[in-house]
Amino acid sequence: MLLKEEINKYLNYCKFQKELKDKTIKAYKADLEQFITVIGENNPDKEVLNAYLVYLHRMYKQKTVKRKIASVKALFHYLEEEELIEINPFHKVKTKFREEVILPKIIPRDIIEQLLNHLYKERSIKEYSEWRKKIILRDIAVVETLFSTGLRISELCHLQNKYVDLKNGVLCIQGKGGKERYLQIGNNDVLSILNAYKKSFEDEIKKQGYFFVNRYGNALSEQSARSMIHKYAGEIQADINITPHMFRHSFATYLMEEDVNIRYIQKMLGHASITTTQIYTYVTTEKEKEILQTRHPRNKINIGENFDNLVY
Structure with missing residues (x-):
C-alpha cells in the first residue's frame, strides 16, 4: 500500500462524504x-512514527504539533476502518504531551470602548461622503457583532443572510465540522446598528447572499476584516495589536468575569469540549490576582515598626 494514493482517497472522502470545508x-x-x-510512502511502524x-516537536510550537498529529491520526483511523491496514501503528504510540498553557489575548475594556466610540x-x-459613511456603518456592524457574539472571523465572513433573523435577534452559525449553533444578539443598540447596516446594503446582500459584504458588493473577506480593525486600532493609537479573534477571547473572558456558567459560554463559542473553554478560567484567575495585588485594602495598611520587630 502506497500512502500517497491512499491520502488522495482519504481527502476525497473528507470532501464528499464528510463534507468538510x-x-x-x-x-x-x-x-x-x-x-x-x-x-516516506510506505506504511510506518512505531519507530518511524x-x-x-x-x-x-523540534520544528513547531505545541499547538501546531497537536494539529499535525491529529491530521495523521485521522488518516490512519480511516485506513483502519476501511481495512486497508491490519494494525493501526498509532495504537502503539503515545501522542499525548503536556501542553504549555498559553493564555488568550484579550482587548482591555477601555480600548474596546475607545474603538467603538471612535467608529460612531x-x-x-x-464632511464625509454618504458612501464613506456607508462603509463605516458596515465596519461598526462587524465590530459590534464580533464583540456581541464571540464569532470566529471565518464564521462572520461566511454568515449567510438567510441565517440572520434580526426581528428576533438570532443568528444561525455554521461552525466547525458543519455544526450549527444559534446565537442571540442581546443588546438593542447592536440590533439597531445591524438593522441600519442591512437596510443600507440591502441590494448587495440580496445579490451576494452573505450578510457582510465589502465595498464592491462581494462577500467580506477575513483579510479585509483584519485590515479594517488594524486601521481603526491605529487611529485610536491602541498600544496593542488588535485582531478579530481577540474579540472572541474578550467576549468569553468578560462573560466569565460576570460569573456566567462555563457551559453556556462553551455553547455560545461552539466548543465541542469543555476543556477548550476552560482556558478562560486561567485568564479570570490572573485577573483576580491582579485585583488582589493592586486594589485590596490591605495594600494601604502600613504596619511600620511592629512588622520590622516581628521579622527580626
Missing part, C-alpha cells in the same frame, strides 16, 4: 504531504 481539507493535505515527505513526533464618531462626521 475546503479550508480544512487544504490543511489536512498540507499536513499529510509533509508526513510522507519526511517518513516516534521519530516523526520528535521531528514535529467617524460615522457622524458631516
Whole structure:
C-alpha cells in the first residue's frame, strides 16, 4: 500500500462524504504531504512514527504539533476502518504531551470602548461622503457583532443572510465540522446598528447572499476584516495589536468575569469540549490576582515598626 494514493482517497472522502470545508481539507493535505515527505510512502511502524513526533516537536510550537498529529491520526483511523491496514501503528504510540498553557489575548475594556466610540464618531462626521459613511456603518456592524457574539472571523465572513433573523435577534452559525449553533444578539443598540447596516446594503446582500459584504458588493473577506480593525486600532493609537479573534477571547473572558456558567459560554463559542473553554478560567484567575495585588485594602495598611520587630 502506497500512502500517497491512499491520502488522495482519504481527502476525497473528507470532501464528499464528510463534507468538510475546503479550508480544512487544504490543511489536512498540507499536513499529510509533509508526513510522507519526511517518513516516506510506505506504511510506518512505531519507530518511524516516534521519530516523526520528535521531528514535529523540534520544528513547531505545541499547538501546531497537536494539529499535525491529529491530521495523521485521522488518516490512519480511516485506513483502519476501511481495512486497508491490519494494525493501526498509532495504537502503539503515545501522542499525548503536556501542553504549555498559553493564555488568550484579550482587548482591555477601555480600548474596546475607545474603538467603538471612535467608529460612531467617524460615522457622524458631516464632511464625509454618504458612501464613506456607508462603509463605516458596515465596519461598526462587524465590530459590534464580533464583540456581541464571540464569532470566529471565518464564521462572520461566511454568515449567510438567510441565517440572520434580526426581528428576533438570532443568528444561525455554521461552525466547525458543519455544526450549527444559534446565537442571540442581546443588546438593542447592536440590533439597531445591524438593522441600519442591512437596510443600507440591502441590494448587495440580496445579490451576494452573505450578510457582510465589502465595498464592491462581494462577500467580506477575513483579510479585509483584519485590515479594517488594524486601521481603526491605529487611529485610536491602541498600544496593542488588535485582531478579530481577540474579540472572541474578550467576549468569553468578560462573560466569565460576570460569573456566567462555563457551559453556556462553551455553547455560545461552539466548543465541542469543555476543556477548550476552560482556558478562560486561567485568564479570570490572573485577573483576580491582579485585583488582589493592586486594589485590596490591605495594600494601604502600613504596619511600620511592629512588622520590622516581628521579622527580626
